[in-house]
Amino acid sequence: MEQKLSIVCFSGDFDKAVAAFTLATGGAATGRPVTMFFTFWGLNLVKKRSGRTWIGKGLLARFFNFLMGGPGNVPLSRLNFGGVSPRLMRGMMKKNNVATLEDLIEAAKALNVNLVACEMSMNILGITLDDLLPEIKEVIGVSTFLDYSRDAQIIFI
Amino acid sequence: MVHFLDITKEHCPMTFVKVKLKLEQLAAGDRLEVLLNEGEPLSNVPKSARQQGCKVISITPDQPPFHRVVIEK
Numbered sequence: 078m079e080q081k082l083s084i085v086c087f088s089g090d091f092d093k094a095v096a097a098f099t100l101a102t103g104g105a106a107t108g109r110p111v112t113m114f115f116t117f118w119g120l121n122l123v124k125k126r127s128g129r130t131w132i133g134k135g136l137l138a139r140f141f142n143f144l145m146g147g148p149g150n151v152p153l154s155r156l157n158f159g160g161v162s163p164r165l166m167r168g169m170m171k172k173n174n175v176a177t178l179e180d181l182i183e184a185a186k187a188l189n190v191n192l193v194a195c196e197m198s199m200n201i202l203g204i205t206l207d208d209l210l211p212e213i214k215e216v217i218g219v220s221t222f223l224d225y226s227r228d229a230q231i232i233f234i
Numbered sequence: 235m236v237h238f239l240d241i242t243k244e245h246c247p248m249t250f251v252k253v254k255l256k257l258e259q260l261a262a263g264d265r266l267e268v269l270l271n272e273g274e275p276l277s278n279v280p281k282s283a284r285q286q287g288c289k290v291i292s293i294t295p296d297q298p299p300f301h302r303v304v305i306e307k
Contacts, residue, residue: 184248184251
């Protein structure tokens, strides 16, 4: 069996998410068992609702979740220009036949990448498994993630 | 049965992602003919197919810069 690959998706930035999903899909397509662990800002990438919504338990959590939004409005890590740049980047990617973030997320689902979410971050943000994509199979802690990642290459993005 | 897949307009990682997903749909013994570009797809698609336990039957140059790779599941 090919070596396992585990990716900690900490960042919720568009460009870093593209890098994470490119590695994940490339690894899965070449026979590696791949786990993606979404934590903190990375949870925005796997929210069920694409844009800004008032999800979460408690006023502050709802406010935070609204500001952070979902996969449809994740920012670029640099030169975001108030959210204009990710839209331009998506257009450039499509024009050049490069997979967009949405394409890569769909490919990761189709390739059965093991998508899991961080219990601690979800508690902070007051969100539940119902707020995330149905393909998120589990909410786990660091100990389980490390168990899944035994003998794996671990990448932090 | 022979299937066909054109990935000449795709880029990494969708080149071998699309081949992998297509191969999953095939029955054992079916063949997949892939039209692809030289360079990264030409080196990685056959390798990825072999890693999935498939057999690479042939790799034939087509109109430059394309190649045809026939894979048997």
